[in-house]
Amino acid sequence: MATKTIAGISVDVSGEGYMNDPSQWTKEIATEIAKEEGIDLTEKHFELISWIRTKVMSGEALTIRGIGKSGIVDIKEFYQLFPGAPLKKATKISGVPKPASCI
Amino acid sequence: MENKNETPLKKVCLICAKGSIEDVYATLVMGNGAVMEGIETKIFFTFFGLDAITKKQMKKLHTSTLGNPAMRMPGGLPFPSILGMLPGVEAGVSAMMKKQMEALDMPPVDEFLDMITAGGGEIYACKLAVEMFKLKKEDFNENVKDIITIGDFYGMCGGENTQVIFT
DSSP states (O other), X not given: OEEEEETTXXXXXXXXXXXXXXXXXXXXXXXXXXXXXXXXXXXXXXXXXXXXXXXXXXXXXXXXXHHHTSSSOOHHHHHHHSOSSHHHHHHHHTTOOOOOOXX | OOOTTOOOOOEEEEEEOOOSHHHHHHHHHHHHHHHHTTOEEEEEEOGGGGGGGBTTTTTOOOOXXXXXXXXXXXXXXXXXXXXXXXXXXXXXXXXHHHHHHHHTTOOOHHHHHHHHHHTTXXXXXXXXXXXXXXXXXXXXXXXXXXXEOHHHHHHTSOSTTEEEEEO
């Protein structure tokens, strides 16, 4: 396990930069990781981040389809908010482990 | 797993020529998976694979209960071939498979196509097969971008780190 200082806070991260302990997450950390990924976070991003964190912390598996049914964004908007690899980027910014999802 | 000499995959071009549940879903899972990773994705449906994008057929895909040695009864016992011949058995087995896939959050075919195109993936129908089955553009799901020749499709499969996959 590695540690990394993000936004002045020392956090535990995996080799790929995902936070191991979601409780260490702050909004400032999210903004910082997002910047590394080339994303400027908006209200909509934070709304979705909070939804993702709630789901993951209650032990539910994340899928693109599930996010499309979140009521916050549809799948197209999700790809626009986190361009490229949305599920990976969104979870990284949300301070939760890398999702093991195929769909 | 990290290999410094490898460069990431940039484009995946999938060809689906079969219309059973497992063949179609193999294509859709691999296609959607590529879109999810930010890889440019194009899918070409041909021959019986066209069922997956034809409005009339896409909700009625079956898995074959004949000639499939990997077929098992619930619980793992071998599935007698003679059972597979009985009317209704194939439909029952197919319904059961779809139920199990839904439990894993695998969407129905039309929703899967929506997901792929929402992420920027492109879906094409093979011109030759479309003519052979006497289909028209309006017979296809709205996610089908165009009816094209295999030559046109290959024309889209260029570029570094591109893979063409026949499922």
